[in-house]
Amino acid sequence: LIQIQRRGKSGYLLSPTHEEEITAIVAASVSSYRDLPLRLYQVTRKYRDEARPRHGLLRAREFVMKDLYTFDQSVNAAMKTYDSVSVSYRGIFNELKIPYVVAEADSGDMGGSLSHEYHLPSNAGEDWIVSCDNCDYRANREVARTGFDKPGAEVPQMSSIRSRSGDMSHPDMEKGQLDPSQLAVWSGVSKDRLTLVNVFRLMPLSPANAGTAQEEGISVAAVKSVFPSLDASVEDPFRVWQERVSSATEVDGEQRNTVSRIVNLYDHSLAGIASQPGLLQAAQAKLSQIIGSQQLALSQMSQITAHPMTGQPLRLAEITDGDACPKCAHGRLRVQKGIELGHTFFLGTKYSQALQAYIDHDGASAQDIPAAPTSSTSGEKGSDSQSVSTPASAKVPIQMGCYGIGLSRMIGAIAEQLADKTGLSWPRVMAPFEVIIVAKDGNEEDMMNVYDRLVHTSFDGNIEEQEQSRGGSKLDVVLDDRSHNFMWKLKDADLIGYPVIVLLGSKWKTEGKCEVQCRRLNRLKIQVPLEDLPTFVASLLQKL
Numbered sequence: 205l206i207q208i209q210r211r212g213k214s215g216y217l218l219s220p221t222h223e224e225e226i227t228a229i230v231a232a233s234v235s236s237y238r239d240l241p242l243r244l245y246q247v248t249r250k251y252r253d254e255a256r257p258r259h260g261l262l263r264a265r266e267f268v269m270k271d272l273y274t275f276d277q278s279v280n281a282a283m284k285t286y287d288s289v290s291v292s293y294r295g296i297f298n299e300l301k302i303p304y305v306v307a308e309a310d311s312g313d314m315g316g317s318l319s320h321e322y323h324l325p326s327n328a329g330e331d332w333i334v335s336c337d338n339c340d341y342r343a344n345r346e347v348a349r350t351g352f353d354k355p356g357a358e359v360p361q362m363s364s365i366r367s368r369s370g371d372m373s374h375p376d377m378e379k380g381q382l383d384p385s386q387l388a389v390w391s392g393v394s395k396d397r398l399t400l401v402n403v404f405r406l407m408p409l410s411p412a413n414a415g416t417a418q419e420e421g422i423s424v425a426a427v428k429s430v431f432p433s434l435d436a437s438v439e440d441p442f443r444v445w446q447e448r449v450s451s452a453t454e455v456d457g458e459q460r461n462t463v464s465r466i467v468n469l470y471d472h473s474l475a476g477i478a479s480q481p482g483l484l485q486a487a488q489a490k491l492s493q494i495i496g497s498q499q500l501a502l503s504q505m506s507q508i509t510a511h512p513m514t515g516q517p518l519r520l521a522e523i524t525d526g527d528a529c530p531k532c533a534h535g536r537l538r539v540q541k542g543i544e545l546g547h548t549f550f551l552g553t554k555y556s557q558a559l560q561a562y563i564d565h566d567g568a569s570a571q572d573i574p575a576a577p578t579s580s581t582s583g584e585k586g587s588d589s590q591s592v593s594t595p596a597s598a599k600v601p602i603q604m605g606c607y608g609i610g611l612s613r614m615i616g617a618i619a620e621q622l623a624d625k626t627g628l629s630w631p632r633v634m635a636p637f638e639v640i641i642v643a644k645d646g647n648e649e650d651m652m653n654v655y656d657r658l659v660h661t662s663f664d665g666n667i668e669e670q671e672q673s674r675g676g677s678k679l680d681v682v683l684d685d686r687s688h689n690f691m692w693k694l695k696d697a698d699l700i701g702y703p704v705i706v707l708l709g710s711k712w713k714t715e716g717k718c719e720v721q722c723r724r725l726n727r728l729k730i731q732v733p734l735e736d737l738p739t740f741v742a743s744l745l746q747k748l
Contacts, residue, residue, distance in 0.1 A: 206253045206265065218251035223555050223606060226273045230602070231561035234275065240563065240602070241285065242275040247611065259328055261616030262543060268612040274605040277563060279552075282603035286318070286550050289607050293322060293546055296609070300631045301748060302618060305542060307333050308343040310425070311549055318550040322609075323542030324617050333542040334523050338535030345539060347425045350519060351528025387490050390422045393441040394433045397448035398464060400441060400495075400503075401431055403520050404487055405471035421522045430469055430511060430518060442495055464503040466491070472517035474509075543617040546609040553601035562599040622724070628701030629724050632748040637682040639741060640702040642693045647708040651683050654706065654718060654734065661738035679741065698723070703748045704741055724748060 206218040219225070226244055234242065247270050254265050261267070272289065276282040290306075297304045302324060309321040321344055323333050334348035335341065343349070392401045403422050424436045438444050449464040468487055484507065510517055529535030555561070615634070622629040632638055639658060643651045658679050682702075684693045697705050707719040717731040722744050732740050 206251045220250050220252045222246070222248075222250075222271065223273070223551070223604075224559065227555040227559045227561050227604070230275055231556070231559050234561070234602070235563060237277040237563050237565060240275055240277045241281060244273045244275075246271050259616065259620065261612045262328065262620065263330070264612070267610060270609045270611055272607040274607070275556075275561075276603045276605075277565075277600075279603050282550060282552075282605055286548065286605055289605070290320065290548060293548065293607070293609070297322060297545070299633050300618070302621065302631060304545070305333050305335060305342050307335075307542075308347055309547065310344065310346045317552060320548050321544050322546035322548075323544055324621060325540050326543050326617065326621050327541050328617075328620050329541040329543040331542050331544055332539055334537050334539055336529040336532060336535035336537055339529060339532040341529055341531040341535065341537075345423070345425075345523055348423075348523050348537075349530040350523055350537065351530050387486055389487075389490055389494075391441045391494075392424075392427070392434050392436045393438050393445045393448075394431075394465075395435045396433070397444055399431075399433075400445045400464070400466045401427065401434055401469065402466065402487075402491065403427060403469045403471065404474065404483075404490075405521060406473045422520060423522050426518070426520045427469065430508060431467060446495070466503045466505045468505065468507050469518055469520060470507070470509045471520040473521070543613070543620075544610070545614050545617060546607075548607045549605060551604040551606055553603065556601040556604055561602045561604075563602055565598050565600055623701070624723070626723065627699035630701045630703060632703050632745050635701065635703050637702060638680040638745055639704045639706055640682050640684055640697050640700075641706045641708070642684050642690065642697055643708040644690045644710065644712075647712050648685065650708055650712065651685065654708065654737070655681055655683055657734060658706075658738050658741065679738070679745070704744055706737070706741070720744070722748070 205220060208216040208218070210216065230242065230244075234240070247268065249266055249268055251266055254263055257264050274282070274285045274289070276285055294306070305323045305325060307321050307323060309319045311317070311319045321331070323329070323331060325333070332345035334343050334345050386406065388405050390403045392403075393399065394401065405422075424434070427436070428434050445464070468491075470483070470487075474483060508518070523537055523539060525537065525539055527537045529537055618631065618634065619628055622631075630636075641651050641654055641658075658681050660678065684697065686693065688696075694705070694707070703722065703724070705721040707721065709719050711717045711719070711731055715731075715733075717733055718737055720728070720730055720732050720737070720741065722728040725744065725747060728744070
């Protein structure tokens, strides 16, 4: 948060998001189901104190977003809204004609039980997206699953784990003998700071840099599925845990019998010796090196080698290319980087309950209000709902959703993805103009004739239908009539990134042909007669 201190020592902050403010406004103005559904939009600046702003608009301390906040009387109505907005978002990204991935996502601090992210695949991205090569499974790696998570999935053998990952070489493990140096450990702490959570796996031949779970190849989502109260955001879990245990044990000089806890989770790569004493001894020796043998002896320790719900060995490592798909029988997963452009959240009643945004349900409108969905895909939302009877005249909290598109980030992401050494290259719907006309010296007076032909010509067939769907508008054309020379104008047009450039060059006077250029379509350059120009340019723009 970007915080501001006034002279009177009262504090302010520059808001990073506005769910609380919007909900408070609705709570003060909406009291009946008759006032719903309600949709509130805003396009505004937001602020976050990014530690490392990078890539221009992709990660900045100030950014512009389009937000939609929705308010419905029931979960069923809210789910219909969620699906409707999702269709609209797909329409927006389809109109941009750029590749995008809709992925299951973690709601994080926003809350709620259902969310999806809209990503532009790009090496400049900071998120990792998992997708199947055989079905429509897509998920952020923070929440992604693998075929190993399926009930009854075959447990990999040690030899297959080593040969597949290519970075494990510990021949002593089949004998139950393991040196502490052969164990990699990542640690986190519980939300109450009294439990230290350790994840053990085989040490790769090229160990990852110590630090975050992602840097060490640990899936936080997998760890949370076993230990839900994990707080993975703590940078120094050992110090935080020890300080919390010390403060809880000694209060005002008095000793209290507060038991510190240690929970050890063992990745399936250790499944071959999970039940043998050699592993436990090596794990304890590893922890003794980190936190000390005295603190270790005073702590209550638990060992978990299988998932408490499924009984399967724990798959705690990050998903990698080639892992089995959790949704289909034959698919393999691919991991790629992406830039998040949009996000949809079903918030449920997190904000409406806290801020007293309630509505009356009278006898005429009383209905069963389903519990919030827990499925991670919109197509399964209704199947897991449990109905909760709402009596007549009861007050119920409003069901909310929030939906955002990062406008400034979208500009930066598309520029990053489509630009080349010549300049920017905008999609048709984002370009300042769809077409620019540039005339060679001596042809300037003819530019207006070409402009009129492009703007005022009616199109036939599919092109006409598309133009009518845009509200009857024709091509969006600009003339470059500045006093600079021809080559300067041409380079400037490429630099700005107009989708289509129409040149009145050497063949204009002799043959009445214009040269049409389009960099995104394989650097197209073609001579087109004036009478065919509008239809040809419109056909190009349909692809952009």
